[in-house]
Each structure stands twice: as structure tokens, then as C-alpha cells.
Amino acid sequence: MSDTATSALKDRIDAIEGGYEFFLSYAAKGFRADPATGGELRDCLRRMDTAMDGLGEFLSALVSERDLEPLPPYDAFFEVVGQDARRAQLAIRLVMAQPGISSQVIDNLNASVHLRALLTDLFLVDEILRPRASDAIPAAALASEEPPPADTSSTP
Numbered sequence: 001m002s003d004t005a006t007s008a009l010k011d012r013i014d015a016i017e018g019g020y021e022f023f024l025s026y027a028a029k030g031f032r033a034d035p036a037t038g039g040e041l042r043d044c045l046r047r048m049d050t051a052m053d054g055l056g057e058f059l060s061a062l063v064s065e066r067d068l069e070p071l072p073p074y075d076a077f078f079e080v081v082g083q084d085a086r087r088a089q090l091a092i093r094l095v096m097a098q099p100g101i102s103s104q105v106i107d108n109l110n111a112s113v114h115l116r117a118l119l120t121d122l123f124l125v126d127e128i129l130r131p132r133a134s135d136a137i138p139a140a141a142l143a144s145e146e147p148p149p150a151d152t153s154s155t156p
Contacts, residue, residue, distance in 0.1 A: 023107075
């Protein structure tokens with residue numbers, strides 16, 4: 001996966017997960033639906049909306065770029081991710097359309113099964129697609145690695 005694609009994946013996941021965490025804090029503050037407040041909240045909602053836009057297709061393109069096989073399981077799951085992202089995106093857009101956004105509205109958005117499904121999808125996707133330091137270690141080397149010796153220095 002190219003550095004640009006890896007960075008774009010990280011940015012999308014960070015926007016969605018970071019938004020969820022920001023919502024937890026916002027919901028706890030007890031804000032009323034005042035149209036004069038919520039600039040940072042609205043910025044967060046816009047970032048999440050942008051990150052969700054075309055997410056399933058974006059992930060499928062990453063898999064194609066990386067030549068991961070077998071392709072059908074990836075495509076099938078990313079279709080679900082795309083549907084979950086679209087549903088969560090519609091909920092976010094409904095909230096953004098409100099003149100004022102209360103803490104209770106954000107608490108309900110955070111509790112939405114659509115947003116939670118997407119977050120759970122992204123936890124799995126992140127572990128599968130984001131390169132890790134261990135990716136550079138050949139599987140054969142990991143398989144033949146000896147377990148550390150037992151500590152026999154102390155006796156019960």
C-alpha cells in the first residue's frame with residue numbers, strides 16, 4: 001500500500017474514531033441546543049461526514065492496490081462497511097441540519113447502532129489493512145521463534 005493510501009486510511013479512521021471520542025466529551029457537558037455554539041462540534045461532524053463518504057469504495061481500491069487475495073471476502077465486507085458508513089453519514093447529516101445541537105442529541109448519535117457498527121467495522125479494517133512493524137518479519141521467522149525460557153530464579 002502506498003504511503004499516500006496508508007495516510008488517507010489513517011486520516012479517515014482517525015476522523016471517525018476521534019469524532020466519536022469528541023462526542024463523548026460533548027455529551028457529558030450538558031449543552032442546550034443553542035445555534036450560537038457548536039463550531040468545533042460542527043467541524044468534527046463535517047470531518048466525519050467527509051471520512052465516511054465513499055468509504056467502502058475507498059477500501060476496495062486499497063485492497064486492489066495492495067493485491068490482497070482472495071478478493072471476494074474483502075469486496076463483500078467492504079460493501080457492508082460502505083452501507084454502515086452511509087447509514088452513519090445520514091445520521092450525522094441529520095444532526096448537522098439542526099440549527100442548534102444539544103448534548104443529548106450528540107449522546108443519542110453516539111449511541112446510534114449505525115455509528116457503532118461503523119466503528120466496529122473500522123477496528124477490524126484497521127488491523128487488517130494498516131501496515132504494522134511486524135509485517136516486515138517473515139511468517140516463517142515468527143513460526144520458528146523459540147518461546148522465552150521460564151524464569152527459574154525464584155522459588156515459591
